[in-house]
Amino acid sequence: MSDAKPETIPETPAPKELSPAARRALAEAEARREAYRADEAKRPREIGGRGGKEPGRYGDWEIKGLTSDF
Secondary structure (H helix, E strand, O other), rough: OOOOOOOOOOOOOOOOOOOOHHHHHHHHHHHHHHHHHHHHHHOOOOOOOOOOHHHHHOOEEOOOOOOEEO
């Protein structure tokens, strides 16, 4: 028999209460995401494209490990 002490589980703190402004900001961000997804769903799918997000938005284009700036 060993003298090992039982492990104790650390208490998790209660989640902080969000301010009304923070709740409003989170709701606005979710509404923007939903609008973006709805707009994206309406667009036609690209056939044979490179896949992923629009490269022009990120300032470079990468294909097979080669990147070129616009």
